[in-house]
Amino acid sequence: MGLQPPRALTRESLRRGAEILAGMDADLACILKRLGVPPLWARRPGFPALVQIILEQQVSLAAARTMYRRLYSRLGGMTAEGVHALQVDGLRKLGLTRQKASYCHGLAAMILSGNLDLTASARAADQHGRLALLSVPGLGPWSVDIYYVTALRRPDVWPRGDLALASALRDVKRMREIPGREEQESLTSGWSPWRSVAARILWAHYLDCRGRYLPRENGDQRSEIGDRRSEVRGQRT
Template sequence: MSKPIALTQSLLEQAIHELTARDADLARVHADLGAPPMWERAPGFPTLVHMILEQQVSLASARAAFDRLRALVEPLTPQGFLELDDETLRGVGFSRQKTGYGRHLAQAILGGEFALEELHRHHDDEARRQLMRLKGIGAWTADVYLLMVLRRPDVWPIGDRALVVAAREVKRLPADPTSAEMTALGETWRPWRAVAARLLWHHYLNTPRVR
């Protein structure tokens, strides 16, 4: 079986060229804003913990909690995380549920049940399956890890709120697209759905909205 493909700057440019040639709406985003940055995150335990913190809260709130955690444990390792008691984690900003998720992740890595360092060797479906076996890692977290950390070019995180809003605006839809509509929309952008997502996020981050 071939090795999984990771997005590079040259592949990003190729994908944008192909997507904008066949989708006028994405072409407009690119013409207005240029190419999106090559957003990426470092592989490993700290990034997954940060993504758990990001679930259902603002990115700023999650970042503040993560920074407080890193101030207590540096480097942030599974063993170091497990040495923090629940009260300390609550003070950092972990809910009881997210504390449980973080502990389960740390224990799975230390116990050899989850080989995080091997994830890059797996193709998308298997990598997603490995991640989603973990308590607290759902489709959104798994997809964003594949897209941002493993830099997979054809991941499509339909549960991402910013992506839904951007899709509605860019495609001029009357309402937020449903999960089924997001899935169908993504099909038109294969095999570069993750690059389409990056263009849509680029639009989202550069478009003022009334709160």
């Protein structure tokens, strides 16, 4: 395999990217020596993953996971048809805020109307696919970044609005303050084209520092990260 990553990470390319990053950055090398290469945590692309990400905005991921399971149980699955049929009021009765109920219902409506084709956007060049997702109310830059990292498994995405990653950067780079988005861009630009791999390494570090790192692949262990979004007030989605 060459130095360039594939369009979607595999276990092999994740390991290769980690090896390359270890050779580039001593701090990442120390994490990898301590924890090993993180598993390929991933979600299946599509409507359910986007609903999960919407529910995760501004709350703990544990709370979002509970809400998702409640909605899934009520519908007997997670489909655009089911969410759309519940309407905003029905979603609110299940505990969603009015805003998140509106976002989930609107996402379902766009998919059912054909105004959003998730298969086509995944196949498109990333800049075009991202624009399609950003046109959906409730999907901001952080949400789209997380979808591209965890569902589409793109190798070179850095979710700059992610507090866990910002906190991990502060730790490993021995900074006094949590770096802002521009400073994160400066710190991580040298990790391209493997920034998503670096993010996975730093998520593992963040979890390990809090005693919650369990290296497994049957699910997205970002769900084990505690209140990393609830700590951020007023951030865009």
